[in-house]
Amino acid sequence: MKISSSPAALTDHKKSALIAFFQGSENLLPAGNAALKKQIDALVKNSAFKGQAGQTAVFPMDGNQLIVAGIGEAAHFHNGLLEQAAAAAVKTGKAAGCTSFAVPASIRLKGLNAADYHLLAGRGAAWGTYSFDTFKSDSKKAPAYSLTFCGEVKDRSGIKAAQAQEAALLTTADLANLPGNEAPPVKIADWARKMAKANGLSCRIMDKAALEKKGCGGILSVAQGSAQDARMIILKHEGTDPKARPVVLVGKTVTFDSGGISLKPGKGMGWMKYDKCGGMAVLTAMQMIARMNVKVPVIGILGAAENMPGSRATRPGDIITAYKGKTVEVLNTDAEGRLVLMDALGLGADRKPRAMVDLATLTGACIVALGSSASAILGNDQKLVDTLIQHGAAAGERLWQLPLYKEYSDDMKSDFADLSNICKSGTAGTATAAAFLQEFVPADIPWAHFDIAGTAWVEAPKPHQDPGATLFGARTLAQWIAELD
Known part of the structure; x- marks a missing residue:
């Protein structure tokens, strides 16, 4: 998976899927995305999605697919849940035919710095593309997948580490x-x-x-x-x-x-x-x-x-x-x-x-x-x-x-x-x-x-x-x- 960043806003990217993370009912989109947050919250409000750990849901939105992924309630959070949520989101998108994904450059998650977020989300997203089909007679060559962190990224060390790992x-x-x-x-x-x-x-x-x-x-x-x-x-x-x-x-x-x-x-x-x-x-x-x-x-x-x-x-x-x-x-x-x-x-x-x-x-x-x-x-x-x-x-x-x-x-x-x-x-x-x-x-x-x-x-x-x-x-x-x- 190609992992990169772009200073453009999340909604400006014409990717096949946008990913938004939820901690329980709380949308973790960072400040500066008020309109997008309102739109996503409206889609989620009447759905079965509750932001539970590992839970995902897909919604059509402005010509893209919106994938929401849960990391569970704050009281039970550990970093592995964020990586797993990113993997689950991409795995869900992969099943829906998506190959390019966009995520916010930062999220409102207490105690997690930007570099660790980039590493966990990037590494998890890549893991979500993986399937072992070596011995499947009908296996096909996997398409090229990409993940873009959208918004300002001051420190790219986490993205570089995610790409290496x-x-x-x-x-x-x-x-x-x-x-x-x-x-x-x-x-x-x-x-x-x-x-x-x-x-x-x-x-x-x-x-x-x-x-x-x-x-x-x-x-x-x-x-x-x-x-x-x-x-x-x-x-x-x-x-x-x-x-x-x-x-x-x-x-x-x-x-x-x-x-x-x-x-x-x-x-x-x-x-x-x-x-x-x-x-x-x-x-x-x-x-x-x-x-x-x-x-x-x-x-x-x-x-x-x-x-x-x-x-x-x-x-x-x-x-x-x-x-x-x-x-x-x-x-x-x-x-x-x-x-x-x-x-x-x-x-x-x-x-x-x-x-x-x-x-x-x-x-x-x-x-x-x-x-x-x-x-x-x-x-x-x-x-x-x-x-x-x-x-x-x-x-x-x-x-x-x-x-x-x-x-x-x-x-x-x-x-x-x-x-x-x-x-x-x-x-x-x-x-x-x-x-x-x-x-x-x-x-x-x-x-x-x-x-x-x-x-x-x-x-x-x-x-x-x-x-x-x-x-x-x-x-x-x-x-x-x-x-x-």
Whole structure:
């Protein structure tokens, strides 16, 4: 989607659709649009539209289509609702045959500055154009879409960021939505290599031989039941200050998770093609970072493997050795993501980063705790956790902190190895999984873990998107890293 601005008034633009946002019954058009506001309010007054979150309606107006989009009541507002409203509006307009959209250059929304509004609305509008129809036999080439912010724009930084980020989101979404047979680890590695070349990133791929030589027993143990060999994908953005200590981003990229020998129930297993979404968020964030040319160096590490119950698969009770030498008793082969991440975190720690963040669809317990409304965040550095929560709120992605008590680490001890890959008590699944990961992060490296199990994809149509990957986490990481000194 082309995202631009124009000093002309909203009504002067002959676009196929005008978009107006409502917070409940309140029209958010800025001052200076009294006549237009009156006209829109009159159209809405006797309709079923009440400005609820995700609600949209279409009205004919002066030869254009008017699309009104709700962000819900003020008491329940968070930034994600504005991005979703923009996506829902464009998705509604797309269904009505609209390709060009106009929105006001500002809105009367308390606590939101102009640059953040432009980023959220622009990025959301672009997301609203997306549909995954790669395997539809009747799919057609998508038309060119455009969004114009109409009125005075003093600071174009938000519009520039939206343009950079939407391209990263839309290109990675196609990869994220591919099924396991179309996106094995080698294909993801090839995709990452091409993306890196196109965006000025360096890319190193570690194949099975390289992983064996390095002693990465975790990722290798996950992959050994599959016909698909694992890959460790390492991307780097040099930054404008290449001498600075880097930030490391790590993503779990299990291309399909059957559970291995500890086989998952058949119902719903098809959704396990989205067990790669931590890595997809890192791929998206690395593109965003490169396109925005952020100051700090950033390293992205994806541990890509397929978890299958083949004749060579890891068995419950097997003991494996992680990179750097810690031993792990595998009590459940469906707790495989942490085995991939322990090697990736070790490799990331070797880079002596200023901070390290990992993202993973790690535990069903996180879905029990938080559902799909927020992701869990845990870490060893409260300042880093607080910063990421704040940037997540600004980026429209909600994070909720869970604790990392010593008891959770104690619960991961094994009778036969240094650690077991599931806890003894069977409780606090999200926290004990994070406690396991913490064992592979040196104490002097600030580290945070996102459990995105409930937010990484949606299984039913939403007003703002079809079923599929959300790329949760990428927006937060880009927002945070862009503002690092």
